[in-house]
Amino acid sequence: MRFVLLVLIFLASPISSARSGEVNVAVASNFLGPLKEIALRFEKQTGHKAILISGSTGKLYAQIKNGAPFDLFLAADSLRPALLEKEGFAVSGSSRTYAIGRLALWSRDPKKIQGDAAKNLKERSFNHLAIASPKTAPYGRAALQTLKKLGVWDQVQERVVQGENIGQTFQFVATGNADLGFVALSQILNSRNKFKGSRWEVPATFHDPIQQDLVFLKHGESNSTARELIKFIESDAIRKLIEELGYRIK
Amino acid sequence: MDVANFDFTAIGLTLKLAGITVILLLIVGTPVAWWLAHTRSRARVFVEAVVALPLVLPPTVLGFYLLIALGPNGWIGGPAKAVTGSALSFTFTGLVIASTLYSLPFVVQPLHSSFEAVGKLPLETAGSLRASKWDAFFTVISPLALRGYITATVLGFAHTLGEFGVVLMVGGSIPGKTKVISIEIYDRVESLEYTQAHLLSGGLLVFSFLVLLTVYTINRRLPLHVA
Structure with a gap:
């Protein structure tokens, strides 16, 4: 009997969220690495814990619209945060840019990408070219725009494989399954990445800017930790860190 | 919703994948199931356990190992690349290999139990009537x-x-190569294209139900053979 009671008490107690000092953050895959580092510093400094949930911006957007219990959303574009505000899922006027993404063509092989990238792609001396899903991942959209801008989309199209988000795209290249891939520069620079390989940093003019906005979600409106985290992300020290990790800042 | 605009590629591809996989599995599964039903070897329990693994493992475990094995440096993808010039990840062939492993217990286990139910006696009787082993098996x-x-x-x-x-x-x-129905549905849901997602999901639901209904009806009418 006592056991049953204990079990009932256990089941009835809240498992995460809502408790003060915790914040649920939905983060676009490209920014997961940097945010882990930021969350670590945040916890050290304030004692508050940030729980990170990552995925493609499109997927997280769909989840938020369907009632996901997230307090903050760090997207990989400015479109979804704006939509969430307009549709009443986010606190209006709360969205702002925390980073501007940089796209890079990357290979694990140090000699693969040399000189003219368009020529590299046109020659098709690669098995697969990995990009993130252009529909749901802003880095995928930027990759598609870049390929079209280079005028090689028709030639490479049949060799393109799609990752569900930029994290999976990176992993396709990192495991050697795809010779080339358009990934986030921050992923290549990440300290956990063992392969420096070769890369071509895509000029910012080749695609629409990857303006990465964060937005304060209705679910977290009363969560003071969420507000603190936003402030923390916007502090000079963290902005500098974000830049070092492979982004531009506004 | 414009049905005209609807892409049927994923459906055709999925049916093709399932068809090829099941044919391969019947070919591979029959001797394995036969051996399991009749052997007295100690290795039997190990083989049984290996066959049942896909039932309990999360698909991510199989997916992770396959991604490495089928890739250009993997122990399946490497030799394949040496022979054909390309590795097996991101290919239809790769999916066939993956599906064959993934669905293995679903074919071997029913065959195993039915061979056990039939027993050895019919084979021995046929043998005493001078039927060859192969002949006896098929007839x-x-x-x-x-x-x-x-x-x-x-x-x-x-x-x-x-x-x-x-x-x-x-x-x-x-x-057309690796984007099967389930992935198509996932993509549609992620991009909030619920109409298309509904169409595909509903279709799959009805189809699966009808298939199972058919098999249970047939099974009910077929006599059970117990030696």
């Missing part, structure tokens, strides 16, 4: 084990239709 055993074959075929087929995690990890979502 005596397999008709007796028909129920097992129907169940194995249907479950293997249906389970391959329902495959998701493994394909997501080794497929690369290439339309």
